[in-house]
Amino acid sequence: MLASNQGHNNMPHQDQSCLSIDAFSLAYAGKQALHELTLEIPRHRVTAFIGPSGCGKSTLLRAINRLHDLNDETSHQGRIMVEGIDIHSPDIDVSELRRRIGMVFQTPNPFPMSIYENVAFGLRLQGRTAKRKRDDIIEWALTSAALWDEVKDRLHQSAWQLSGGQQQRLVIARTLAVQPEILLLDEPASALDPVSTLKIEELICNLKSQLTLVLVTHNMQQAARVSDFTAFLSQGELIEYGPTDQLFTNPRLRHTENYITGRIN
Amino acid sequence: MEINSESHSQHISRQFNQELEELKTHLMAMGGLVEKQVQDAITALLENDSKLATKVRDNDREVNDLHLQIDEECTRILARRQPAASDLRLVLAVIRASSDLERIGDEASKIARNAISLTESNNVIRGLVEVRHISEHVRKMLRDALTSFARFDLELAIEVVREDELVDDEYGSAMRSLITFMAEDARSISSVLSVMWILRALERVGDHADNLAEHVVYLVKGLDIRHSDPDTLEATVLDRDKS
Amino acid sequence: MTRIWPWLCAASVALSLFMLGLLLALLLTRGLGHFWPSTLEVATLDSGELIAGEAVRETALPQRDGKERLYFTANRDIDGARWRWVAIDSIASRQTPTKLLRLQRGPWGDFIGYLSAYEDGQQRLEGEAAWQALATALAAPANTRPPATLVLETADGQLIRQALADIHRAQRPNAMHPGEKLRYWAHGVWQFLSEGPRAANTGGGVWPAIFGTVLMVIVMSVIVMPFGVLAAIYLNEIAHQGRLTRLVRIGVRNLAGVPSIVYGVFGLGVFVYGIGSSVDQWFFEDTLPSPTFGTGGLLWASLTLALLTLPVVIVATEEGLARIPDSQREGAVALGATRLETLTRIVLPMAMPAMLTAVILAVARAAGEVAPLMLVGVAKLAPQMPLDGDFPYLHLERKFMHLGYHLFDTAFHGDDVQAAIPLVYATALLLVTIVLVLNLTAIFLRHYLRRQRGQPC
Numbered sequence: 003m004l005a006s007n008q009g010h011n012n013m014p015h016q017d018q019s020c021l022s023i024d025a026f027s028l029a030y031a032g033k034q035a036l037h038e039l040t041l042e043i044p045r046h047r048v049t050a051f052i053g054p055s056g057c058g059k060s061t062l063l064r065a066i067n068r069l070h071d072l073n074d075e076t077s078h079q080g081r082i083m084v085e086g087i088d089i090h091s092p093d094i095d096v097s098e099l100r101r102r103i104g105m106v107f108q109t110p111n112p113f114p115m116s117i118y119e120n121v122a123f124g125l126r127l128q129g130r131t132a133k134r135k136r137d138d139i140i141e142w143a144l145t146s147a148a149l150w151d152e153v154k155d156r157l158h159q160s161a162w163q164l165s166g167g168q169q170q171r172l173v174i175a176r177t178l179a180v181q182p183e184i185l186l187l188d189e190p191a192s193a194l195d196p197v198s199t200l201k202i203e204e205l206i207c208n209l210k211s212q213l214t215l216v217l218v219t220h221n222m223q224q225a226a227r228v229s230d231f232t233a234f235l236s237q238g239e240l241i242e243y244g245p246t247d248q249l250f251t252n253p254r255l256r257h258t259e260n261y262i263t264g265r266i267n
Numbered sequence: 268m269e270i271n272s273e274s275h276s277q278h279i280s281r282q283f284n285q286e287l288e289e290l291k292t293h294l295m296a297m298g299g300l301v302e303k304q305v306q307d308a309i310t311a312l313l314e315n316d317s318k319l320a321t322k323v324r325d326n327d328r329e330v331n332d333l334h335l336q337i338d339e340e341c342t343r344i345l346a347r348r349q350p351a352a353s354d355l356r357l358v359l360a361v362i363r364a365s366s367d368l369e370r371i372g373d374e375a376s377k378i379a380r381n382a383i384s385l386t387e388s389n390n391v392i393r394g395l396v397e398v399r400h401i402s403e404h405v406r407k408m409l410r411d412a413l414t415s416f417a418r419f420d421l422e423l424a425i426e427v428v429r430e431d432e433l434v435d436d437e438y439g440s441a442m443r444s445l446i447t448f449m450a451e452d453a454r455s456i457s458s459v460l461s462v463m464w465i466l467r468a469l470e471r472v473g474d475h476a477d478n479l480a481e482h483v484v485y486l487v488k489g490l491d492i493r494h495s496d497p498d499t500l501e502a503t504v505l506d507r508d509k510s
Numbered sequence: 511m512t513r514i515w516p517w518l519c520a521a522s523v524a525l526s527l528f529m530l531g532l533l534l535a536l537l538l539t540r541g542l543g544h545f546w547p548s549t550l551e552v553a554t555l556d557s558g559e560l561i562a563g564e565a566v567r568e569t570a571l572p573q574r575d576g577k578e579r580l581y582f583t584a585n586r587d588i589d590g591a592r593w594r595w596v597a598i599d600s601i602a603s604r605q606t607p608t609k610l611l612r613l614q615r616g617p618w619g620d621f622i623g624y625l626s627a628y629e630d631g632q633q634r635l636e637g638e639a640a641w642q643a644l645a646t647a648l649a650a651p652a653n654t655r656p657p658a659t660l661v662l663e664t665a666d667g668q669l670i671r672q673a674l675a676d677i678h679r680a681q682r683p684n685a686m687h688p689g690e691k692l693r694y695w696a697h698g699v700w701q702f703l704s705e706g707p708r709a710a711n712t713g714g715g716v717w718p719a720i721f722g723t724v725l726m727v728i729v730m731s732v733i734v735m736p737f738g739v740l741a742a743i744y745l746n747e748i749a750h751q752g753r754l755t756r757l758v759r760i761g762v763r764n765l766a767g768v769p770s771i772v773y774g775v776f777g778l779g780v781f782v783y784g785i786g787s788s789v790d791q792w793f794f795e796d797t798l799p800s801p802t803f804g805t806g807g808l809l810w811a812s813l814t815l816a817l818l819t820l821p822v823v824i825v826a827t828e829e830g831l832a833r834i835p836d837s838q839r840e841g842a843v844a845l846g847a848t849r850l851e852t853l854t855r856i857v858l859p860m861a862m863p864a865m866l867t868a869v870i871l872a873v874a875r876a877a878g879e880v881a882p883l884m885l886v887g888v889a890k891l892a893p894q895m896p897l898d899g900d901f902p903y904l905h906l907e908r909k910f911m912h913l914g915y916h917l918f919d920t921a922f923h924g925d926d927v928q929a930a931i932p933l934v935y936a937t938a939l940l941l942v943t944i945v946l947v948l949n950l951t952a953i954f955l956r957h958y959l960r961r962q963r964g965q966p967c
Contacts, residue, residue: 072839072840097846097847097848098846100843100844100845100846104845105840105844107837107840107844108837109837111835111837111838111840111841113838113842113856114859114860123842123845123855124845127845127846127847127851160962173841176841177844177845180845223349226351250352250355251351251352251355251356252352252488252489259270262351262352263278263350263351263352263353263354264279264280264283265277265278265279266277266279
C-alpha cells in the first residue's frame with residue numbers, strides 16, 4: 003500500500019513512452035518560454051499539463067505539433083521525440099508529422115464548409131480517396147467523436163450551425179479522420195458549457211484506447227477527472243510530473259500543492 | 268509533501284480558510300468533549316460517583332450531535348469546494364477522526380454504565396488498580412493523539428501508535444489477573460466481569476486513539492499507515508521527514 | 511447634458527439622410543422629367559407678338575414688381591435664340607393649341623410651331639393628313655424614310671422648309687393623353703439609353719458612354735483584383751510582420767489619399783508616353799506617326815484607374831484577411847495542410863466576401879472618376895466602340911466615352927448650357943444607377959457566399 007503513494011515508481015517507463023521530451027527549451031522573440039523540459043508521455047494514456055496562465059503549457063503543446071514554426075522568431079534547443087524520431091530533424095515532413103499529431107484548439111474552429119467537408123478536409127489533403135471509403139472514414143470519425151447520431155441527417159449543412167460543444171466534437175472528428183497517433187488538446191472545453199464539457203471529457207476517456215492524448219487545461223478538476231498523468235508547469239519549467247492520483251492527493255512539492263489547492267504562493 | 272498546521276489558512280479564498288478552520292475547531296471541541304467524557308467516566312468509577320456516571324451517559328448525545336455536525340460540514344466542503352491534496356486529506360482525516368471520536372464517546376458511556384452498575388452492587392470491586400493504570404495510559408494516548416492532530420505533530424502521533432502496543436500488552440496482563448480474581452472468588456464474578464468490560468472499553472479507546480494518530484500521519488504526509496507494520500513505521504514516516 | 515447627445519446624433523443622421531434623399535429626388539425628377547412631353551403654349555403679348563414654347567420657370571423681375579417667365583421657344587434657326595424671358599404682366603392671353611408641334615431636329619435643335627404641309631415629291635399634304643404622313647414616316651427606320659420636305663409655320667406666321675431626314679421625333683404634346691405621354695416618355699428614355707449622342711453631346715443618347723464606362727470598370731477590375739489580392743495576401747499572410755510591413759501599410763493607405771489627377775498625370779507620363787510610345791515603335795511601326803498605343807486609350811485608362819484603386823483593394827482585402835481568426839489557419843495547419851493549401855482552401859474562400867467588398871469599393875471609385883481619365887484616354891466622342899465585331903473584338907487601344915466625362919462635357923462644353931441641364935441630370939442619374947447596380951450585384955454575391963457557408967450575414 004505504501005508503494006502506491008511513491009510517485010517515482012509509477013512514472014511511465016521509457017518503453018511505454020510514445021512522446022519523449024528531452025531537455026527541450028524554447029525561446030520566443032528572445033524571451034525564454036520553456037526551460038529544459040524533460041518528460042516521457044506514455045502511450046494510450048491521457049497526460050494533462052496544468053499550471054498558471056503563461057506557464058508555457060500551451061507553448062509546449064504547440065511545440066509538439068511544431069506550430070511554433072509559423073512564427074519565425076522562435077528558437078529551440080533539446081529534442082522532442084515521437085516514437086523515437088526527432089520531430090525537428092531536417093528530413094521530417096512537417097505536414098506528415100502534423101497529420102500524425104492531431105491538435106484541437108481552445109475555441110472550436112470548424113471550417114466554413116459543411117460538416118461532411120470539415121471531416122473530409124484532412125483526407126482530401128492527403129490526396130484522392132474513393133468516395134465510398136471516404137464516407138466510411140467520415141462515419142467512423144464522427145462516431146468516434148460521439149457526434150454521428152446528432153449530425154448524420156445533416157452532414158451537408160454548414161458546420162457553423164452546430165452548437166459549441168458539437169463544433170468541438172466535430173473538430174475532434176476532423177482530426178481523428180486522418181488517424182493520428184497523438185491527439186493534442188489545448189483547453190478543449192474552456193469555451194463550452196458544463197454538459198458539453200462532460201461530453202468532451204467522456205470522449206477523451208474513450209479515445210484513450212485508440213491513441214495517446216495530451217491535454218492542456220486550466221480546469222484542475224478536469225485534469226483530475228480525465229488524465230492518467232499530470233505535469234505541473236510554472237514559468238516555463240516542469241515543477242512536478244506524476245500520476246494524477248498522486249498529484250491530486252499528495253503532491254511532492256509545496257509549489258504544486260499550493261497551485262492545486264488554490265493557495266497563495 | 269508534508270504540511271504543517273498553518274497550511275490550511277493560506278488559500279486565496281478566505282471563506283475556504285475559514286471553513287477549514289472551523290472544521291478543525293469543531294473536531295477539537297469534539298475531541299475535548301470526548302476526552303472529558305472518558306476522564307469523567309473513569310473518575311466516576313474510581314470514586315464511586317454514580318451521579319457523575321449518569322451525567323457521562325447522558326452527555327453522549329452531545330458527542331453524537333457534534334459527530335453529525337462535523338460530518339455535515341465535511342460533506343458540504345467536499346461538494347462545494349472539491350478539495351484537493353492536503354485539503355482533501357484534511358477533510359478525509361476529519362471525517363475518519365470524528366467517527367473514531369464518536370466511538371470513543373460510546374466507549375466512555377459504556378464505562379459509565381458499568382460504573383453505575385458497579386456502584387449499585389455495593390460489592391468490593393477488584394481490579395481497579397489495573398483500570399486506573401490502563402486508563403492513565405489511554406487518556407494520555409487520547410490527549411496526545413488530539414494534540415498531534417491540532418499541531419500536525421508526526422512524532423507525537425508515532426508515539427501514540429507505539430503506546431497502543433503497550434496498552435495492548437497491559438490489557439493482556441490485566442485480563443489475566445482479573446481471570447485469577449474470578450477463579451479465586453466466585454461471588455465477585457459479576458463485578459469482575461463489569462471491570463473486564465470497562466478494561467475492554469479502555470482498550471478500544473486506545474485503539475481509536477491509535478487510529479486518530481494514523482489519520483494525523485495520513486493528513487500530514489499523505490501516507491496511509493493503517494494496516495502497515497508498526498516496526499517499520501517510524502523509519503517510513505520519519506525517514507522521509509528528512510528528504 | 512447626456513440627453514442632448516442622442517438627439518444630436520439622431521439629428522445629424524436625419525440631416526444626412528435628408529440630403530441624400532434630396533440628391534436622389536433631384537436627379538430623378540430633373541433627369542427623368544426631361545423626357546416627359548410637357549405642355550406647349552402660345553402666349554399673346556400686349557404688343558400683339560405671339561410666343562410659342564414651353565414654360566420652364568418663373569422668377570421675380572429685377573427692376574420692378576411682378577414676375578417674369580422663361581419660355582423655351584426653340585427655333586434657333588429663325589429667332590437666333592432658344593430662350594425667351596417674358597414679363598408675366600405683359601402677357602395678354604395663353605392658349606394651348608392641340609396642333610402645336612415640337613420637332614427634334616438634327617442641326618438646329620428643336621422646332622416649336624405648326625406643321626403646314628408635307629411634301630414628298632409626288633404629293634403635297636396639308637392639315638391633319640400632313641401630320642399623319644409625318645408620323646408614319648418617322649415610325650419607319652431612319653434609312654427607309656422617303657426624301658420628304660416639311661413646310662413649317664412658326665407661331666408668328668413665318669414659314670420655313672425642313673428636310674425630313676434631319677428630324678428625329680415629332681410630338682404634339684397638347685394633343686396627347688397621359689397614356690400616350692407615358693409611352694412617348696418611355697421611348698425617350700430608351701432612346702437616351704440606347705442611342706449615340708447628337709449635336710455635340712447636347713442631344714441624343716449616351717449608350718457609348720455607358721458601354722465605355724462599364725467596359726473600362728470591368729477591365730480595371732480584372733487588372734486590379736489579382737494585384738491587390740496578391741499584395742494583401744503577401745502583406746498579411748507571408749511577410750514578416752515588422753517595421754517594414756508597417757511602413758508599406760502606411761504607404762498604401764496614404765496612396766489612397768493621393769488626388770486622382772496625379773494618377774492621371776502618372777498614367778499619361780508612364781503608360782501613354784512611356785510604354786505606349788515604345789509599344790508603337792516595336793509593333794505598330796507601319797502606322798506611325800499616327801499613334802496606336804502612344805495615345806490615350808482604354809488600356810491605359812484602365813491601368814491608371816487600377817493603380818488608383820489598388821490601395822482600396824489592398825486595404826479592404828487585408829482587413830478581410832485579418833478578420834479570419836488564426837484558429838482557422840492553425841486548424842488547417844494542424845491537419846497537415848501546407849501554407850499554400852491553407853491559403854487556397856481556407857483563407858481565400860473565407861476572404862471572398864472581403865474581396866468582393868474590395869471590388870465594390872474599387873468599382874464605385876473608378877466609375878465616378880473623371881479627372882485622370884481626361885488625360886489617359888477618354889474621348890468627347892469616340893467614333894468606334896472599344897468592343898465590336900472586328901478582330902480582335904476588344905480594342906484596348908481605342909479611346910472610349912465615359913459617363914462622368916460625358917456629364918462634364920455636356921454641362922460645360924455645349925453651346926446652350928440651359929438646354930443641357932436636364933441631360934446632365936439624366937446622365938448623373940444614370941451614373942449613380944450604374945454604380946448602384948454594380949455594387950448591388952457584388953453585395954448580393956457576397957451575401958450569397960456567406961449564406962452558403964452558414965456565416966452570419
